[in-house]
Amino acid sequence: MLYSNRKPKSTRLTSDGSIECDLTGFQILNSPLFNKGTAFSLEERAAFGLQGLLPPVVNTLDEQVERAYKQLSVLRTPLGKNDFCTSMRQQNKILFYELVRRHIRELLPIIYTPTEGDAIAAFSHRFRKPEGCFLDITDPESVETRLAAFGKSKDVDYIVVSDGEGILGIGDQGVGGIRISISKLSLMTLCGGIHPGRVIPVCLDVGTNNKTLSDDELYMGNRFPRVRGEAYDAFCDRFIEVVKKRFPNAVVHFEDFGVLNARNLLKRYRNRISCFNDDIQGTGAVVMSSIIAGLNFTNRELLDSKIVVYGSGSAGLGIADQIVSHMVTHGATVQEARDKIHCMDRFGLIVKSMKETGLASEDQLLYADDDKDWENVNIKSLREVVEHVKPTILIGCSTQAGAFTEEVVKTMYKYNPRPIIFPLSNPTRLHEAVPKDLMEWTDCNALVATGSPFKPYKGYVSSENNNCFSFPGIGLGAVLSRSTTISDEMISAAVDELAKMSPKVSNPKAGLLPPVEEITVASSRIATAVILKALEQGLARIENEFQPGTRKSRKVVVPRDFDECHEWVKAQMWKPEYRPYIKVEHQQDIHTHQY
């Protein structure tokens, strides 16, 4: 076992797979990483002084999962189930992950989008137990000491950070943003096999502009308006510098920053540290894979596509950039590729004159159309834009529920017998259209994928086109390769690998992406492609390191053959399984990192 399975410091993983541990009975029961509840064996109960602390039965993990699932099933609301899962994660991580793994289709929407959005909005009201790391802009000096609570230099593989400004489609959620970091990390462990004790969910509390929150007496974060400009930049810089110094191996995943900051942060840090932005690059990757799968299924070429992106924020522009990058690898110039993409935002289609009027950002202007091509067209009307462009692909990241109206979709369908339509805004109520309508309006000819899960319509599956299909694999690939940065080529390798897994080729009613039950294998395959690309580009540090923990340290050699490398990746992934514990006396070098 290598990095992602390396033991936390209060324990020692022995060569036979058991864990030496110096915790006392109460400590071990109150440690979500080590607690087994009724699954402690009789020997372990004797060794750790647990006999009086547990009822006599010794359960298996299977039995525990069954009991937990029964408890969960009687809860009536998704938010109630989300609370149950949160509390399970805080009590016994192995049971939590095994429960979700077995019921992934049912529980992914509970621990992730869409229910997590409601949990985030209700954070200060439903709060019970703190999780994660809160960094406070009023005390930037303390960034290092706050992060230091999570261990020493080799203890952390992966960090998700959010400032809570652009949570899903529900905007500024202030300090509640900690929960998007926690939720994404749960998927990193569940699908990406990252050890749950080797991660940090981080909230940058820089204030909130959400008046409902700042007026709420139960709100737990800073109530002043969001800090912007130099102080914000300095705070982010400090965070990155501390991570780099303190956890030099950690990959940083940016999540749900506001549109004003997301791209700037990525530009600023992407060459300084191994990092990526999930809304920009993760979303770009998964959408690109779905597009490739849709085009392959209908025998069309990427370069013949005409694309309208509706909502050109982090996700919309991330998708546009990924499409350009793929078109370029297929022989187009950057400008040719950009010309095939038409971006809309709140002021309508992005056109060149918006530079003077200030109605579009610099990054949006990269995709600006010539005003003269749009004379006599109402560029604020999606229907008119669709009529003019006759797109083959329509993508929604606008948070505007219902924006893909019957008229818009029928106009698109009039010119294109197999329209590719992706309403991606989360949570579910913000989708630009629902699959049922899209299929009805196009005689079931549309190729549809959505941001949150939907039931099949007339047997047609619309895949969940969510970045949860891409970020765990990209993140795991970056962690295992120890890449210095995450390059565009590594992301493109992830795209191609995921596209290869589309079940649509062999089954016309299948989704464009694999079913959620296959998300873990998709993630390990994506990670493999990412690692091989990092090695090829000379960005991987893994082979320069010595494998720790073995008696004779040796250099790691990663197999270059895809299948062999994939086996190696799978062997590194953490799995929710109980290991036997052996009691050892208190050790000097043991510290209580992440109970």
Ligand SMILES: NC(=O)c1ccc[n+]([C@@H]2O[C@H](COP(=O)([O-])OP(=O)(O)OC[C@H]3O[C@@H](n4cnc5c(N)ncnc54)[C@H](O)[C@@H]3O)[C@@H](O)[C@H]2O)c1
């Ligand atoms: N499915 C996925 O994997 C996925 C990934 C990321 C984001 N999303 C969803 O996409 C949406 C946007 O996320 P984001 O991170 O890009 O947010 P963002 O705030 O960066 O972007 C939203 C953009 O929509 C624009 N917009 C607002 N009103 C509009 C209108 N009437 N017409 C056109 N554009 C309009 C905004 O100006 C902004 O540029 C959210 O609902 C989010 O949940 C989904």
Ligand SMILES: O=C(O)C[C@H](O)C(=O)O
């Ligand atoms: O979190 C999700 O469900 C996807 C995406 O990152 C989003 O912001 O909507």
Ligand SMILES: [Mn+2]
């Ligand atoms: Mn997001």
